[in-house]
Amino acid sequence: MTLSAPLTTLKGVGPRVAERLEKLGLRRVEDLLFHLPYRYQDRTRVVPIGALRPGEEAVVEGEIQADDIKFGKRRSLLCRLGDGSGSLLLRFFHFNASQRAALARGKRLRCYGEVRRGPAMLEMVHPEYHLIDAEAQAPMEAHLTPIYPTTEGMAQKSLRQLIEQALQLLRQGRVADHLPPELLEEYHLPSLRHALLEMHQPAPHTPVAELLEGEHPARQRLALEELLAQHLSLRQLRHKVQQYSAPPLAPPGHLRQRLIDALPFALTGAQTRVMQEIDADLARPHPMQRLVQGDVGSGKTVVAAAAAAQAIEAGYQVAVMAPTELLAEQHRRNFTAWLEPLGLTSAWLSGKSGAKQRRENLALLAEGKAALAVGTHALFQDEVMFDRLGLVIVDEQHRFGVHQRLALREKGSRNGSVPHQLIMTATPIPRTLAMTAYADLDSSVIDELPPGRTPVETVAICDERRDEVVARVHRACVGERRQAYWVCTLIEESEALQCQAAEDTAALLTEALPELRIGLVHGRMKAAEKARVMAGFKAGELQLLVATTVIEVGVDVPNASLMIIENAERLGLAQLHQLRGRVGRGSVSSSCVLMYHKPLSQQGRARLAALRETNDGFEIARRDLALRGPGELLGTRQSGMLRLRVADLERDRDLLPDVARLATALLQRWPQHVAPLIQRWLGDRQRYGDV
Structure with a gap:
């Protein structure tokens, strides 16, 4: 029997059991070895x-x-x-x-x-x-008893028996250690065999807390190997992308200069620096793969527009993709306002576009008459054809799967040449996470806010004091002649319920604040109606905007100085920070009120405390990672990219510098170990780069 054999080769695994094991992500015999216990029982001694x-x-x-x-x-x-x-x-x-x-x-x-x-x-x-026999001494367990994650119909005893069969192969030396002895010695690592046996069948005296919390050398060895496999797979993807050619986009820059000259504000030093980094990438005959991070309000969109101007001046088309209709609409307005005065035509594609409008826009793109396409995921559907796509800009990348991002790149693939890619996010990625999760990308950070911005004061208030909050809205909108947002959330994952909550809240606030002009925006409204309400709010015709979390990104109203978020304890830190970023976009002092419902969970209390203590997006992201894990920051639930079995990016961040060094050593000295290592930990998931 080989470790790569299907689980049906094991004793006791028929089609039905194999189906249950599949739910646990277990397909091959070797997978059982890396299905680790989540706790242990001590059956090694009798207690009086x-x-x-x-x-x-x-x-x-x-x-x-x-x-x-x-x-x-x-x-x-x-x-x-x-x-x-x-x-x-x-x-x-x-x-x-x-x-x-x-x-x-x-x-x-x-x-x-x-x-x-x-x-x-x-x-x-x-x-x-x-x-037991009263005369004979019954033997005790020799090691701690593992308790494994399981699924319905799969008993612990049965799962332990199957894993024991895999452990027998391990004891026979039939599991390859893909880290050479020289590296094990240099980094003071136990062998794979020792680490796995220690995790599955620890001796009675083993400190269990260290095994479970990642401090034990056995678990650190496995975490390091998994992170190494992830890192190597992304470096392979990066190398693969670099084998493609891309059109060098290095025009004189006249179009971009006209764009910059027309802006009503000066660029920050950070924006200028990031533009230079993008220019250097675009000038090369290989595809740019650059991630631009910047906190809310740092000016990423202008940087993207400058890159678009470069590509268009060089004779190519640009596609801008955003995850929501509202954000895509915001980009459409910004790019149109900046580029149409320069004589450029743009096309708009979204899931809610009418048939006639869609046909016209598809024709503009296919014939090369539209230099710019802005839209949602509708941009990468089969019928969308570009004449000469040279640059793809993806905003809020973590909302898309990796497959979706790479699928859009394929729209411009021609004779081995692919477009450049610029990826933007207003969700700052902690450095430790970026090193592993975005190893296939170069990274730029816009770490400077435009001058005149004031930090947003954040307070948390129990919803029992709702009347005080309503009075505060009245004071801001009437007394101070400012504008405000009131965001409604529900714990249910139902857009219909979210919209109903917003409608009910808008009706109650209209009754409580009859002198205010109040607008409503939610995800079930028609795009034209949403755009009309947002335009009214931006123009100052509406004083209070009641909305669902659709306004999380992409709305820029400098006169809005108050943000109310209902049920704030139900949202993640990153989303709360994004919502808060809708205010504080002018020079006037701004406030964010986090309304919560008692009782607060420990995690809810920690989230609200973090928002009160800092406005720094990178610190918020670090705490969000610690509280929730990397899945939300990276959108990996749909991409299949970063589902870690053993490692924890926050807990194991101290291992990441070693991961980078080990990866380089393996690639240079033992390249034959790279593919089997990736196959062991990622299996079929490594194919996310093959679009």
């Missing part, structure tokens, strides 16, 4: 009954001193077990005649279970047990 404490799990051994069936609301079998140090009640709600006969007075048992406080004495309810 007199020493038991409620809440602990333990092995006890003794003689049944009394047995009885109790009739009440639920029939139960009660057995009193004694060992000389004390007595313990064993309670069984499900039992049959043969079990009753086996658990008779005088029988000797060994039991394992959780100790609970009962009416008369300590109890175990439905413990695991077996009869």
Whole structure:
């Protein structure tokens, strides 16, 4: 049997069991070795009954001193077990005649279970047990008992038996260690065999907390190898992309200069620096793969427009893709306002475009009459054809899967040449995460806000003080002649319910604040209606905008100085920070009110505290990563890119510098180990780069 063999080659795995294991991501024999326990039970020693404490799990051994069936609301079998140090009640709600006969007075048992406080004495309810010979010494477990993540229909005992078969192959030396001995010695790492055996069957004295929390050398070895495989796969993707050619886009820059000259504001030093980095990439005959990070309001869109001007002046088309209709509309307005005065035509594509408009825009792009395409994911649908696509700009990349981003690149693929890619995000990625998750990209950071911006003051208020918040809105909109947002959220993942909540809130606020002009925006409104309301708010015709979280990104109203977020405890840190970024875009002091509903969970309290303590997007992102993990920041749930089995990017961030060095060493000295290492940890998921 080989480790790459399907699980059906193991004893006890038929089609039905294989289907259940598939739900756990287990397909090959080797996968079982990397399916690690999430906790352990200590069955290596017998605990005297007199020493038991409620809440602990333990092995006890003794003689049944009394047995009885109790009739009440639920029939139960009660057995009193004694060992000389004390007595313990064993309670069984499900039992049959043969079990009753086996658990008779005088029988000797060994039991394992959780100790609970009962009416008369300590109890175990439905413990695991077996009869033992009073004369012979029954052997104890030699190691801690692993408890694995499982699924419906897959019992722990069955899963342990299957993993034991894989461990036998490990003991026979049939598992390759893809980290050469020289590297193991240099980095003081245990062998793969030792690390896996330690994780699956730790000795009784092993510090379990270290195993589970990532501090034990065995777990660190496996985490390091998994992060290494992820890093290598992205470096391979980067190398593969660099094998393509791309059109060098290095025009004189007259078009861009006209764009910059027409702007009503001066560019920051950070914007200028990032533009120069993009220029250098665009001038090369290989595709740019650059991530531009910048906090809300740092001016990423202008940088993207400058890059678009360069590509268009060089004779190519540009595609700008955003994850939501509202953000795409905002880009459409900005790019149109900046580029149409320069004589450029743009096309608009979204899922809600009318058939006639869609046909016209498709024709403009296919014939090369439109220099710019702006839209949602509709841009990468099959019928969309470009004449000469030279640059793809993707905003809020973490909302798209990697497949979607690369699929748009393929729209401009021609004779081995692909477009340049510029990826933007207002969700700053902590450096430790970017090193691993975006190893295929070059990174630029716009780390300077435009002059005159004031930090947003953030407060958290219980929704019992709602009247005070309504009064604050009145004061801001009437007394200070400013504008405000009121964002409605619901815990249910239902757009219909979110919209209903916004409609109800708008009606209540209209009644409470009759002198205010109030608008409503939610995801189920027609695009034209949403655009009309947003335009009214931006023009100052509306004083208060009630909305769902569709306004999270892409709305720029400098006169808006107050943001109210209902049920703020239900949103993630990154989303709260994005919403807060809708205010503070002018020179006037701005406020964000986080309304929460009691009781607050510990995580909810931590999120609201983080928002109150800092306006720094990178610090917010670091805390968000610590609280929620990387999935939300990267959009990896749909991309299949970064589903880590052992490693934790926040917990294991100290390993990342070693990961980069190990990757370089393997590529230079042991390149034959790279492919099998990636295959072990990513399997079919490494194909996300093959679009």
